[in-house]
Amino acid sequence: xxxxxxxxxxxxxxxxxxxxxxxxxxxxxxxxxxxxxxxxxxxxxxxxxxxxxxxxxxxxxxxxxxxxxxxxxxxxxxxxxxxxxxxxxxxxxxxxxxxxxxxxxxxxxxxxxxxxxxxxxxxxxxxxxxxxxxxxxxxxxxxxxxxxxxxxxxxxxxxxxxxxxxxxxxxxxxxxxxxxxxxxxxxxxxxxxxxxxxxxxxxxxxxxxxxxxxxxxxxxxxxxxxxxxxxxxxxxxxxxxxxxxxxxxxxxxxxxxxxxxxxxxxxxxxxxxxxxxxxxxxxxxxxxxxxxxxxxxxxxxxxxx
Amino acid sequence: xxxxxxxxxxxxxxxxxxxxxxxxxxxxxxxxxxxxxxxxxxxxxxxxxxxxxxxxxxxxxxxxxxxxxxxxxxxxxxxxxxxxxxxxxxxxxxxxxxxxxxxxxxxxxxxxxxxxxxxxxxxxxxxxxxxxxxxxxxxxxxxxxxxxxxxxxxxxxxxxxxxxxxxxxxxxxxxxxxxxxxxxxxxxxxxxxxxxxxxxxxxxxxxxxxxxxxxxxxxxxxxxxxxxxxxxxxxxxxxxxxxxxxxxxxxxxxxxxxxxxxxxxxxxxxxxxxxxxxxxxxxxxxxxxxxxxxxxxxxxxxxxx
Numbered sequence: 092x093x094x095x096x097x098x099x100x101x102x103x104x105x106x107x108x109x110x111x112x113x114x115x116x117x118x119x120x121x122x123x124x125x126x127x128x129x130x131x132x133x134x135x136x137x138x139x140x141x142x143x144x145x146x147x148x149x150x151x152x153x154x155x156x157x158x159x160x161x162x163x164x165x166x167x168x169x170x171x172x173x174x175x176x177x178x179x180x181x182x183x184x185x186x187x188x189x190x191x192x193x194x195x196x197x198x199x200x201x202x203x204x205x206x207x208x209x210x211x212x213x214x215x216x217x218x219x220x221x222x223x224x225x226x227x228x229x230x231x232x233x234x235x236x237x238x239x240x241x242x243x244x245x246x247x248x249x250x251x252x253x254x255x256x257x258x259x260x261x262x263x264x265x266x267x268x269x270x271x272x273x274x275x276x277x278x279x280x281x282x283x284x285x286x287x288x289x290x291x292x293x294x295x296x297x298x299x300x301x302x303x304x305x306x307x308x309x310x311x312x313x314x315x316x317x318x319x320x321x322x323x324x325x326x327x328x329x330x331x332x333x334x335x336x337x338x339x340x341x342x343x344x345x346x347x348x349x350x351x352x353x354x355x356x357x358x359x360x361x362x363x364x365x366x367x368x369x370x371x372x373x374x375x376x377x378x379x380x381x382x383x384x385x386x387x388x389x390x391x392x393x394x395x396x
Numbered sequence: 397x398x399x400x401x402x403x404x405x406x407x408x409x410x411x412x413x414x415x416x417x418x419x420x421x422x423x424x425x426x427x428x429x430x431x432x433x434x435x436x437x438x439x440x441x442x443x444x445x446x447x448x449x450x451x452x453x454x455x456x457x458x459x460x461x462x463x464x465x466x467x468x469x470x471x472x473x474x475x476x477x478x479x480x481x482x483x484x485x486x487x488x489x490x491x492x493x494x495x496x497x498x499x500x501x502x503x504x505x506x507x508x509x510x511x512x513x514x515x516x517x518x519x520x521x522x523x524x525x526x527x528x529x530x531x532x533x534x535x536x537x538x539x540x541x542x543x544x545x546x547x548x549x550x551x552x553x554x555x556x557x558x559x560x561x562x563x564x565x566x567x568x569x570x571x572x573x574x575x576x577x578x579x580x581x582x583x584x585x586x587x588x589x590x591x592x593x594x595x596x597x598x599x600x601x602x603x604x605x606x607x608x609x610x611x612x613x614x615x616x617x618x619x620x621x622x623x624x625x626x627x628x629x630x631x632x633x634x635x636x637x638x639x640x641x642x643x644x645x646x647x648x649x650x651x652x653x654x655x656x657x658x659x660x661x662x663x664x665x666x667x668x669x670x671x672x673x674x675x676x677x678x679x680x681x682x683x684x685x686x687x688x689x690x691x692x693x694x695x696x697x698x699x700x701x
Binding site (some may be wrong): 121123127128134138139141153173174178192195199202209211212215217224226 | 399401402405406409410412416417420421424426428430431432434436438439440441442443444446447448479480482483484485486493496497500504508513514515516517518519520521522523524525526527529531533535605643654658
């Protein structure tokens with residue numbers, strides 16, 4: 092069972108009351124209505140040693156920063172304003188206050204930078220063998236615009252991304268800047284139809300937008316912005332499409348809105364048009380030679396045979 | 397470094413703005429102000445295989461229930477109303493949808509019972525060896541009364557507990573009822589000065605109330621309600637004071653309020669007066685023979701020599 096299937100199964104088990112839970116399972120954050128127009132959003136992310144970072148090479152301060160930044164990226168994915176975070180940890184046997192202080196330094200570096208204070212947590216220890224895990228849960232609130240969801244992409248929309256993709260595992264995945272400010276700036280200037288952050292790779296995450304919006308997509312291979320750290324690869328495009336942990340934003344908007352947004356965008360983080368939303372119901376990619384192939388989550392067709 | 401010392405250190409690092417974060421690190425939940433009188437509270441709890449449950453003997457449905465119930469108990473500890481939960485899991489290698497569905501059954505059993513829907517989560521898997529961990533983060537909102545904190549106990553207060561204590565490890569820790577309704581009912585009838593739930597044992601948790609309130613306590617050994625599952629122990633009192641995971645409520649209130657609350661209390665979960673708050677600044681226990689000894693977190697004096 093893949094994660095999306097499991098998530099879909101969970102979603103079907105208990106339909107949520109839309110007045111109390113306007114956004115439920117399956118988006119970057121869930122939204123809870125609190126009455127009188129107030130609402131709050133929540134996300135949770137578990138990061139594991141050996142999976143999301145490797146303590147043999149990463150410092151605990153880097154891990155603390157990454158764990159917060161991943162949740163901040165979820166706030167950005169919906170163009171919401173981070174409010175506060177709680178951090179729960181599972182410590183290997185023999186860890187002491189020193190390791191926690193190191194982790195804390197990274198957590199508060201992100202917290203301070205994005206005005207998202209650490210307000211609580213839980214410290215637990217494995218009895219017997221057990222590896223380090225950290226779980227950040229974060230609250231945000233809508234800005235002046237409603238949260239941008241995954242399910243609003245429309246046929247004819249431009250597909251855009253922030254920054255560049257691929258090669259994140261080399262360095263960026265520990266040091267990335269969540270696109271909180273860029274997301275809020277975009278929604279002030281344009282009407283975005285759909286957005287999410289790229290955590291599992293452009294092909295996988297675009298598929299989520301397509302699936303939830305009931306649309307297809309055509310990506311232009313030549314337009315995909317490939318990160319410096321992916322250019323030395325045997326197949327840089329494959330790295331940019333599939334590696335994940337880019338923590339850039341993936342969004343769709345009408346061509347008219349794109350034409351309004353893009354010329355005025357003077358942020359150092361670029362916006363790039365990488366394709367269009369189509370009515371085909373599936374994802375395709377036009378390669379540099381003009382050939383159109385099917386684009387599957389996790390790879391273009393020859394990769395998954 | 398003990399958990400309370402670490403928590404204290406964290407609290408000192410970044411003073412939180414009291415208008416935005418009325419309740420920060422160190423209580424059962426943190427409270428965030430959202431403007432116009434609205435606020436939300438948040439708690440996070442990490443539960444680990446081999447520490448908080450044992451998958452050799454507990455079912456995943458029991459674990460799912462317990463993980464939710466522990467956070468619901470935090471909502472009860474402040475007399476707040478549960479709103480919603482998110483659940484993040486770290487799965488051992490080879491787990492599939494079946495295990496997640498079993499866990500989910502326990503999560504939604506608690507969610508349905510306490511009207512606290514599951515609204516999101518995160519599913520991660522260990523690469524290589526790694527044991528099962530589950531982290532629940534839960535939101536609540538204040539009822540008609542402000543959240544009850546740990547730091548409000550006053551000299552002369554009655555110390556009360558719900559239910560009975562000790563022996564939880566035998567069965568109750570997997571099946572307990574969080575005291576959500578009892579807490580809300582108590583604050584409707586009386587003005588509580590301080591409250592928390594008993595997760596680490598009466599002696600340890602009462603010490604937290606004393607420390608945060610700047611007071612002492614005198615516990616009457618003969619008054620401590622000992623659970624059926626602790627009565628067969630060599631030292632049932634010691635079990636009731638120190639074992640923990642009781643998930644009962646520990647609270648203080650003025651004698652006048654106690655005299656008002658207690659006679660009308662017809663709930664099947666009893667309230668028991670176990671002692672008084674004193675000006676001594678330390679915890680004491682009057683044994684059945686009349687002797688007064690020092691009560692230390694985790695044991696009475698002869699246990700920690």
